[in-house]
Amino acid sequence: MTLKLPIYMDNHATTQADPRVVETMLPYFTQVFGNAASRSHSFGWSADEAVATAREQVATLIGASKAKEIVFTSGATESNNLAIKGVAHFYRDKGNHIITTKIEHKAVLDTCKRLEVEGFEVTYLGVDKLGRIDPEDVRRAITDKTILVSVMLANNEVGTIQPIKEIGAITRERGVLLHSDAVQGVGKTPFDVEEMNVDLASLTAHKLYGPKGVGALYVRRSRPRVRIATEMDGGGHEFGMRSGTLNVPGIVGFGKACELLTAEWRAEAERFRGQRNHLLDLLTSALDEVHMNGSFEHRLPNNLNLSFGFVEGESMLMAINDVAVSSGSACTSASLEPSYVLHAMGVTDDAAHSSIRFGLGRFTTDEEIEYVAKLVIEKVRKLRDMSPLWEMHKEGIDLTTVQWTAH
Amino acid sequence: MAYSEKVIDHYENPRNVGTLDKEDANVGTGLVGAPACGDVMRLQIRVNDNGIIEDAKFKTFGCGSAIASSSLATEWIKGKSIDEAATIKNTQIVEELNLPPVKIHCSVLAEDAIKSAIADFRAKQAARLALEQA
Numbered sequence: 448m449t450l451k452l453p454i455y456m457d458n459h460a461t462t463q464a465d466p467r468v469v470e471t472m473l474p475y476f477t478q479v480f481g482n483a484a485s486r487s488h489s490f491g492w493s494a495d496e497a498v499a500t501a502r503e504q505v506a507t508l509i510g511a512s513k514a515k516e517i518v519f520t521s522g523a524t525e526s527n528n529l530a531i532k533g534v535a536h537f538y539r540d541k542g543n544h545i546i547t548t549k550i551e552h553k554a555v556l557d558t559c560k561r562l563e564v565e566g567f568e569v570t571y572l573g574v575d576k577l578g579r580i581d582p583e584d585v586r587r588a589i590t591d592k593t594i595l596v597s598v599m600l601a602n603n604e605v606g607t608i609q610p611i612k613e614i615g616a617i618t619r620e621r622g623v624l625l626h627s628d629a630v631q632g633v634g635k636t637p638f639d640v641e642e643m644n645v646d647l648a649s650l651t652a653h654k655l656y657g658p659k660g661v662g663a664l665y666v667r668r669s670r671p672r673v674r675i676a677t678e679m680d681g682g683g684h685e686f687g688m689r690s691g692t693l694n695v696p697g698i699v700g701f702g703k704a705c706e707l708l709t710a711e712w713r714a715e716a717e718r719f720r721g722q723r724n725h726l727l728d729l730l731t732s733a734l735d736e737v738h739m740n741g742s743f744e745h746r747l748p749n750n751l752n753l754s755f756g757f758v759e760g761e762s763m764l765m766a767i768n769d770v771a772v773s774s775g776s777a778c779t780s781a782s783l784e785p786s787y788v789l790h791a792m793g794v795t796d797d798a799a800h801s802s803i804r805f806g807l808g809r810f811t812t813d814e815e816i817e818y819v820a821k822l823v824i825e826k827v828r829k830l831r832d833m834s835p836l837w838e839m840h841k842e843g844i845d846l847t848t849v850q851w852t853a854h
Numbered sequence: 855m856a857y858s859e860k861v862i863d864h865y866e867n868p869r870n871v872g873t874l875d876k877e878d879a880n881v882g883t884g885l886v887g888a889p890a891c892g893d894v895m896r897l898q899i900r901v902n903d904n905g906i907i908e909d910a911k912f913k914t915f916g917c918g919s920a921i922a923s924s925s926l927a928t929e930w931i932k933g934k935s936i937d938e939a940a941t942i943k944n945t946q947i948v949e950e951l952n953l954p955p956v957k958i959h960c961s962v963l964a965e966d967a968i969k970s971a972i973a974d975f976r977a978k979q980a981a982r983l984a985l986e987q988a
């Protein structure tokens with residue numbers, strides 16, 4: 448097989464749509480193009496049927512007992528907003544306290560910040576060195592004012608998988624709702640809303656080899672029946688929870704993507720694990736001072752987040768510019784702050800600046816793994832030859848004792 | 855982020871990467887920045903008896919723009935007198951490399967590195983003079 452450049456290894460950011468997904472979507476642009484809310488003709492009925500099928504497919508992937516527990520949205524940013532604001536606004540008479548974590552996606556954190564302005568109180572739980580939440584911290588944080596706990600299934604930077612089942616046992620026992628941003632974990636690690644007592648879950652199609660701009664919020668219908676305030680007013684679509692004409696082709700593609708994963712995800716996860724571990728072996732056997740960020744045990748099988756000591760992340764990205772990966776380095780963000788996720792895990796700023804995230808995907812080949820490993824090894828060596836820190840380290844200077852001129 | 859052609863050129867073919875003997879009396883060393891901030895530059899100059907910078911070397915831990923800024927700085931100061939070199943401004947580096955606003959700090963660091971290397975050299979000279987007079 449010939450290798451094609453550039454290589455995409457940033458599958459936590461988004462994924463290539465699976466050609467089987469695209470093929471399934473196509474008729475819904477030009478043939479079955481009806482409005483799923485049109486009740487008076489076959490164009491509408493056919494579209495509605497396609498949406499119903501997709502609802503089943505999404506529900507099946509996450510173990511939801513009823514298809515109508517799936518509310519289609521424009522993506523996980525909207526789902527997270529709808530879940531957290533929707534619960535907060537509906538249950539505000541019951542309490543004003545929300546518990547979440549410091550390593551959530553901005554769509555959760557900034558939603559919580561907004562609610563704080565509105566008078567809600569939010570507890571942001573810390574994580575351990577490996578990026579894990581201690582379920583007992585959740586238990587201790589719950590008060591009689593707590594209405595919602597929101598913990599992601601897996602983190603988008605370090606791939607750490609959270610103990611959702613253990614947290615779900617606690618929230619169920621205490622009568623508090625549990626929301627999980629399941630975007631990164633679903634289809635890569637077990638996720639079952641019934642077994643884990645999850646009450647709301649956010650999903651997005653574009654991380655699952657489906658199209659961009661379509662997602663879902665799972666909203667539990669029984670034991671307990673979860674209610675949310677609508678955040679988008681209009682025609683009362685999606686059981687009155689989210690108005691707006693449905694993106695039928697997108698939803699059909701999302702459904703197909705979920706159907707494929709239900710059948711294939713376990714085998715796919717094993718393949719990821721093999722390739723990812725091989726990449727790790729290649730890199731760590733050739734290079735010193737390579738540190739893994741996050742847990743190895745509780746980690747998405749397609750994620751590798753490494754700090755290459757004494758090499759700045761953005762310069763690495765530039766050096767391997769025909770390989771698409773990402774970095775927790777400040778230089779890659781507009782804010783010039785290194786990753787808040789790594790920071791919450793106690794990773795030093797130096798190490799955060801040196802971090803590179805590899806995200807394997809369905810279309811990652813073994814040849815690509817070999818190529819990427821070889822390139823990274825070569826470039827790390829080149830950049831270390833240019834790095835004053837590497838030279839000092841080699842001379843035995845402890846860099847933490849040097850008086851730096853912070854700027 | 856898209857890099858300017860000049861940044862890419864300096865990044866891919868950095869001029870004057872290396873190390874001079876920092877114990878040498880004619881060598882001045884500037885080490886600026888901090889690992890926690892994501893950039894550290896070490897710039898070294900060797901000055902001859904006429905006060906001319908004969909050689910300059912750098913090593914940089916930092917993004918492509920930081921590497922390019924220090925590479926350019928060494929290129930510019932070589933052959934200049936230390937007084938001339940001291941007048942180089944970060945804005946000239948920004949202009950030459952087409953650095954975007956978020957990368958201006960890289961040019962500031964390069965200017966600091968030049969000044970710091972010169973200061974180190976001058977301090978060494980002063981110490982030697984004091985020793986000779988003593």
Ligand SMILES: Cc1ncc(COP(=O)(O)O)c(C=O)c1O
Pocket residue numbers: 459460521522523524525552554599601602603628630631650651652660662
């Ligand atoms: C964990 C997590 N939550 C939410 C989102 C946002 O999803 P979307 O792009 O569908 O708005 C992302 C993706 O960027 C993510 O990784």
